[in-house]
Amino acid sequence: xxxxxxxxxxxxxxxxxxxxxxxxxxxxxxxxxxxxxxxxxxxxxxxxxxxxxxxxxxxxxxxxxxxxxxxxxxxxxxxxxxxxxxxxxxxxxxxxxxxxxxxxxxxxxxxxxxxxxxxxxxxxxxxxxxxxxxxxxxxxxxxxxxxxxxxxxxxxxxxxxxxxxxxxxxxxxxxxxxxxxxxxxxxxxxxxxxxxxxxxxxxxxxxxxxxxxxxxxxxxxxxxxxxxxxxxxxxxxxxxxxxxxxxxxxxxxxxxxxxxxxxxxxxxxxxxxxxxxxxxxxxxxxxxxxxxxxxxxxxxxxxxxxxxxxxxxxxxxxxxxxxxxxxxxxxxxxxxxxxxxxxxxxxxxxxxxxxxxxxxxxxxxxxxxxxxxxxxxxxxxxxxxxxxxxxxxxxxxxxxxxxxxxxxxxxxxxxxxxxxxxxxxxxxxxxxxxxxxx
Numbered sequence: 001x002x003x004x005x006x007x008x009x010x011x012x013x014x015x016x017x018x019x020x021x022x023x024x025x026x027x028x029x030x031x032x033x034x035x036x037x038x039x040x041x042x043x044x045x046x047x048x049x050x051x052x053x054x055x056x057x058x059x060x061x062x063x064x065x066x067x068x069x070x071x072x073x074x075x076x077x078x079x080x081x082x083x084x085x086x087x088x089x090x091x092x093x094x095x096x097x098x099x100x101x102x103x104x105x106x107x108x109x110x111x112x113x114x115x116x117x118x119x120x121x122x123x124x125x126x127x128x129x130x131x132x133x134x135x136x137x138x139x140x141x142x143x144x145x146x147x148x149x150x151x152x153x154x155x156x157x158x159x160x161x162x163x164x165x166x167x168x169x170x171x172x173x174x175x176x177x178x179x180x181x182x183x184x185x186x187x188x189x190x191x192x193x194x195x196x197x198x199x200x201x202x203x204x205x206x207x208x209x210x211x212x213x214x215x216x217x218x219x220x221x222x223x224x225x226x227x228x229x230x231x232x233x234x235x236x237x238x239x240x241x242x243x244x245x246x247x248x249x250x251x252x253x254x255x256x257x258x259x260x261x262x263x264x265x266x267x268x269x270x271x272x273x274x275x276x277x278x279x280x281x282x283x284x285x286x287x288x289x290x291x292x293x294x295x296x297x298x299x300x301x302x303x304x305x306x307x308x309x310x311x312x313x314x315x316x317x318x319x320x321x322x323x324x325x326x327x328x329x330x331x332x333x334x335x336x337x338x339x340x341x342x343x344x345x346x347x348x349x350x351x352x353x354x355x356x357x358x359x360x361x362x363x364x365x366x367x368x369x370x371x372x373x374x375x376x377x378x379x380x381x382x383x384x385x386x387x388x389x390x391x392x393x394x395x396x397x398x399x400x401x402x403x404x405x406x407x408x409x410x411x412x413x414x415x416x417x418x419x420x421x422x423x424x425x426x427x428x429x430x431x432x433x434x435x436x437x438x
Contacts, residue, residue: 049247049248049249049250050250051162051163051166051250051252051254054162054166054235054238054239054241055159055162055163055239057239057240057241058158058159058161058162058238058239058240059155059158059159060240061239061240061241062154062158062240064154065151065154065155065158068147068148068150068151068154069151071147072144072147072148072151075140075141075143075144075147076144078140079137079140079141079144082133082136082137082140083133083137085126086126086128086133088123088124088125089123089124089125090121090122090123090124091121091122092119092120092121092122093118093119093120093121093122093298094118094119094120095116095117095118096116096117096118097112097113097115097116097117098114098115099112099114099115100114101114113304114304114305115304115305116302116303116304116305117301117302117303117305118300118301118302118303119300119301119302120298120299120300120301120302121298121299121300122296122297122298123296123297123298124294124295124296125294125295125296126292126294127292127293127294127295128292129287129290131283131287132284132287132290135280135283135284135287136284138280139277139280139281139284142273142276142277142280143277145273146270146273146277149266149269149270149273150270152266152438153266153267156266156435156438157435158238159435160431160432160435161238162235162238162239163252163254163431164428164431165231165234165235165238166235166249166252167252167254167424167427167428167431168231168234168235168424168428169228169231169232169234169235169249170249170251170252170424170427171420171421171423171424171427172224172227172228172231172232173228173232173248173249174420174423174424175224175227175228175417175420176221176224176225176227176228178416178420179217179220179221179224180221182217182413183214183217183218183221186213186214186217186409187214189210189392189395190210190211190214192395192396193206193207193210193395193402194207196395196396196398201398202398202402206401206402206403207402209402209403209406210402210405210406213406213409213410217413228246229246232246232249252427254427254430254431254434255430256367256430256433256434256437257434257437257438258437259360259437262353262356265356265436265437265438266438267352267356267436268349268352268353268356271345271348271349271352274341274345275342275345278338278341278342278345281338282335282338285331285334285335285338288324289324289327289331290323291321291322291323292321292322292323293319293320293321293322294319294320295317295318295319295320296317296318296319296320297315297316297317297318298315298316298317299314299315299316300313300314300315301313302314356436359436360433360436360437363429363432363433363436364433366429367426367429367430367433370422370425370426370429371426373422374419374422374423374426377415377418377419377422378419380415381412381415381416381419384408384411384412384415384416385412387408387411387412388405388408388409388412391404391405391408392405
């Protein structure tokens with residue numbers, strides 16, 4: 001025997017059925033069903049509040065990355081165009097001319113032939129060397145690789161921006177949740193202090209002093225809520241998401257990535273591509289001073305309307321050869337220009353290498369210092385939290401000055417805020433460091 005349970009009243013789920021055997025109680029089945037439904041809804045909502053989700057949305061919606069992708073595809077098409085240009089070129093050429101001479105007036109017939117008609121199919125094949133063609137294709141390939149590397153750097157820039165804003169929004173959320181918990185605690189203690197004041201255990205001025213602190217904390221809570229909403233809206237803006245609904249962001253949990261070999265870094269790849277491009281440009285210059293040949297052939301009908309017309313079908317074939325002899329030293333001037341470009345490339349690369357190493361060393365130093373500061377603040381926070389707990393206990397017995405309690409609360413709030421700020425700052429430093437490690 002089996003029971004069938006339908007759950008039509010659950011949002012986001014139109015229908016669901018559970019089959020239960022005789023040995024399974026209905027109550028147990030319903031509990032399992034509820035757990036599965038809640039788990040499914042949890043994972044469905046959790047997909048939209050992770051750092052990876054916002055990174056993927058930003059990359060998906062970026063028009064700049066799509067532009068680079070189209071440029072890369074365009075260079076690939078240009079490469080196919082070069083290959084097609086060096087295949088046999090076949091075309092049809094047709095023309096007809098009639099230049100009459102009337103009563104001795106008209107163009108010279110020896111020039112115009114008075115009347116002509118031609119229709120010829122021609123074929124042309126360039127005989128450029130495969131090395132020259134390969135050099136041209138390599139030039140386009142390097143340009144495509146350069147665009148692709150620029151796209152990778154832009155993608156890294158976008159990831160850094162989105163990650164940085166996600167960390168900022170996550171820090172604002174942490175501050176908001178902390179202020180909410182403190183606010184709830186202070187409201188609870190306010191009721192106790194109010195009752196003690198009515199019992200003349202504390203003076204009314206003591207109660208008002210605590211009430212001012214409570215109001216300040218409530219104001220801080222409102223400000224933190226607005227700050228989180230603004231930071232979250234900016235996160236959606238960077239990711240290209242059109243949505244004003246706020247969600248609970250998960251911990252980004254970013255860690256320091258492994259530093260790649262300097263030659264494999266996307267920030268140095270462009271210098272390598274430029275070096276290869278300059279070498280290839282020198283080859284193309286050399287090829288342009290070598291002899292170039294091509295062959296051609298045609299066949300068709302070409303006549304000046306001189307009888308017999310049927311005998312004017314024919315064909316022809318030939319070749320062309322060009323070889324530069326003297327160019328006024330242009331070749332050496334082009335070499336010098338390439339040498340200057342290479343010198344510029346080396347200078348930029350050396351300068352960027354120094355900055356790259358210095359930047360990574362500085363970020364690593366800042367991360368280490370920030371971790372040490374977090375440890376100190378954490379120790380201080382333990383004592384501040386313990387002091388507040390003891391003060392609340394003493395307040396309930398009337399053995400504490402409210403001014404001391406307010407001071408302890410302010411010190412605890414200050415230490416907690418410092419801890420949050422340094423934790424968020426540490427994540428931001430790791431984000432900056434990981435930017436250079438791709």
